[in-house]
Amino acid sequence: MNQHEHPYGIGLAYRFNVHAEAVAHRSEIDLLEISTEDYIVRERRTYSDPNERLLKDALGTFPCVAHGLSLSIGTVGELNETYLNATNRFLEEHGLNVFSEHLAFHSVDGNDLTMFLAIPFEEVAVQWVKENYYAVRRRLGRPFALENVTYSFPAPHSSLSEADFLRRICEETDCTLLLDVTNVFNNSRNHGYDPIEFFDKLPMDRVSQMHLAGGHQLPDGRWEDSHSAPVMEEVWPLFDEAVKRSANVRNVILERDSKLRPFASVMQDIRKAREIFYSHRPTVAPDVPAPGYSEVDVAGPDPLHPEFSGLRSFQRTLMGRISDPSFREEFLANAPEAVKKFGLTDPAWFQRIVDCDGRLVHEFEEAWDYFQKEDREVADDYEKREWAAWADQLGPGGW
Numbered sequence: 267m268n269q270h271e272h273p274y275g276i277g278l279a280y281r282f283n284v285h286a287e288a289v290a291h292r293s294e295i296d297l298l299e300i301s302t303e304d305y306i307v308r309e310r311r312t313y314s315d316p317n318e319r320l321l322k323d324a325l326g327t328f329p330c331v332a333h334g335l336s337l338s339i340g341t342v343g344e345l346n347e348t349y350l351n352a353t354n355r356f357l358e359e360h361g362l363n364v365f366s367e368h369l370a371f372h373s374v375d376g377n378d379l380t381m382f383l384a385i386p387f388e389e390v391a392v393q394w395v396k397e398n399y400y401a402v403r404r405r406l407g408r409p410f411a412l413e414n415v416t417y418s419f420p421a422p423h424s425s426l427s428e429a430d431f432l433r434r435i436c437e438e439t440d441c442t443l444l445l446d447v448t449n450v451f452n453n454s455r456n457h458g459y460d461p462i463e464f465f466d467k468l469p470m471d472r473v474s475q476m477h478l479a480g481g482h483q484l485p486d487g488r489w490e491d492s493h494s495a496p497v498m499e500e501v502w503p504l505f506d507e508a509v510k511r512s513a514n515v516r517n518v519i520l521e522r523d524s525k526l527r528p529f530a531s532v533m534q535d536i537r538k539a540r541e542i543f544y545s546h547r548p549t550v551a552p553d554v555p556a557p558g559y560s561e562v563d564v565a566g567p568d569p570l571h572p573e574f575s576g577l578r579s580f581q582r583t584l585m586g587r588i589s590d591p592s593f594r595e596e597f598l599a600n601a602p603e604a605v606k607k608f609g610l611t612d613p614a615w616f617q618r619i620v621d622c623d624g625r626l627v628h629e630f631e632e633a634w635d636y637f638q639k640e641d642r643e644v645a646d647d648y649e650k651r652e653w654a655a656w657a658d659q660l661g662p663g664g665w
């Protein structure tokens with residue numbers, strides 16, 4: 267049997283730079299979560315494990331699950347074919363069965379923010395995610411899990427709560443949930459709700475995976491999931507409660523993207539997670555039915571369908587405010603006139619755009635400008651490396 271079929275237990279988000287440490291702790295780390303983007307995005311691969319030597323060793327040593335990043339399932343737009351093809355190829359090639367992505371939107375008209383924005387908690391967005399989910403499911407040939415994300419601000423005047431939005435997605439699709447417990451904690455603090463009531467509203471039997479990550483409180487009082495620190499003390503009791511309520515959870519992944527050393531600090535979190543998980547769940551992986559796949563008859567997503575026009579123009583306008591300096595000025599000078607550029611005519615959606623927290627939108631603008639600059643530097647550096655590699659292969663006088 268393929269060891270990646272249904273990994274069980276407590277795992278670590280795999281980072282190539284702690285490969286040796288992870289292998290050395292194989293007896294306590296039950297599985298690894300592979301970030302697919304680390305291997306399908308060419309610049310990222312160049313910086314990690316170009317010939318996938320370490321990856322292959324990791325896949326041979328541990329049961330693994332896969333986690334994607336760039337889907338942007340909430341965006342009313344065309345699906346990213348390059349992403350879908352590359353992800354599908356990666357999962358097939360490595361025999362990975364369990365896949366998850368984020369319930370968010372961050373990419374509009376080809377511009378990727380690389381930071382999550384909350385999908386408006388509205389019924390129309392539930393319907394959009396449903397159609398997109400089934401299109402992706404068809405392409406990947408498997409159901410997959412959706413992760414709750416942290417968000418800086420919700421779309422104003424949403425008619426559903428975040429928990430009801432997640433519940434509706436579960437009712438409309440056969441997705442499972444990747445419950446990021448740190449994200450629940452942060453969102454509950456930042457947006458003022460009770461995390462236990464949040465669990466009360468969720469279909470906890472649909473939780474198949476969990477995430478735990480470190481974070482901290484910023485000077486302005488907001489909580490952030492930095493992925494660069496130990497899991498915060500306040501998160502552990504919530505994790506305990508979540509595991510207790512999730513009869514079908516198969517695995518939990520500790521996410522630490524940086525400050526992975528001393529590795530003893532990572533292992534401290536792993537051990538604590540094990541203690542809690544195995545106090546509620548069997549130590550031997552319970553059997554689950556063999557994975558099957560059958561088509562579900564749901565119409566393909568049509569981003570130009572009038573049903574989605576309000577949501578689509580809201581997303582395009584918000585992205586315009588963040589990423590387009592001249593639109594930012596036009597919007598500030600005369601919002602009703604400026605939004606016509608993105609076809610925003612619905613008064614309710616217009617009000618949502620106007621009432622987005624200006625200070626928080628501005629933070630995204632600054633981050634966007636910064637990342638644009640950084641991306642250019644990475645692309646330039648990649649090109650230089652590629653030329654150098656070619657010159658090396660050709661040898662002196664190779665031309």
Ligand SMILES: [Fe+2]
Nearest residue numbers: 333367368413
């Ligand atoms: Fe994630």
Ligand SMILES: [Fe+2]
Nearest residue numbers: 413446477521
């Ligand atoms: Fe996460």
